[in-house]
Amino acid sequence: MMDREFLISKWLNNDLNDQELEAFKALEDYEDLMKLTHSLQAFKAEDYDTSKELERALSTIKDSKKQSSWLKPFMRVAAVIAVCFGLYYFTSNPDTNVSTAMAQKTTISLPDASSVTLNAKSSIVFNKKSWKHKRNVKLEGEAFFKVAKGETFNVITQSGTVTVYGTQFNVKQRKNYFEVICYEGLVGVIHNSQETKLKPGDSFLIIDGKLIAKEKESQPSPSWLNNESTFNSLPYKEVIAEFERQYNVNITTKNIDTKQLFSGSFAHNNLDVAIQSITLPLQVTYSKVNNTIILTRE
Known part of the structure; x- marks a missing residue:
């Protein structure tokens, strides 16, 4: 006999074959599953809260004052549905990870046509699903960014956060080393809760915890790109x-x-x-x- 939770999980993903579909229909709580899923048809992945939906389903059951023998199996079904939808939400919204090895560089396009070029031994993480509302990139290593105009764009590193609105800049975050160079537009660097704004040619450099003064950058882009x-x-x-x-x-x-x-x-x-x-x-x-x-x- 096929595992009940296995069948429910595949049903939620519309992935049942003919044999599995017949086994699913033979489940003792098949009718309850149909009723419950009908009430959740308005579900939207981005706004779905499994805890609230489960609480709402259970509250409806309690308010009906029908404390009959089907209550416990229905609650069990509701819990399974909530968990499965929760798993579906998190697995359908994975982060995108891009990394480079030693002696390797790569350029990728972000969802809004912004681009990132990663230097050797570097990595970035971003989420395509939430990109329209939150343009956040987590960086380890060094990267050159060309940012399309739009909502606030944040580059988050262990040493600080770089915030821009459409510009070109380089961020290098290594062990005891944090540097941001602005090549175009305006860049805000938040380090130790203090913000420093950089105009084209300005740099922000921290080495071993100390702020290092630098001359104006005269090149149009970082040399490592060449x-x-x-x-x-x-x-x-x-x-x-x-x-x-x-x-x-x-x-x-x-x-x-x-x-x-x-x-x-x-x-x-x-x-x-x-x-x-x-x-x-x-x-x-x-x-x-x-x-x-x-x-x-x-």
């Missing part, structure tokens, strides 16, 4: 971390102060040239062992 990472007086440890993400390698250091500031760049398409770009300016030597690069200062 497969090059650029640094202007940033700690060497940040350069190393970005190099590891772009080339999927491990870097170890010997006798090197990784807090020293570095200005320069490296390309993403030639490892040998790139490693020289970040070592020669600091008079650092390097060696390669399998997938590990060892940086040394004598």
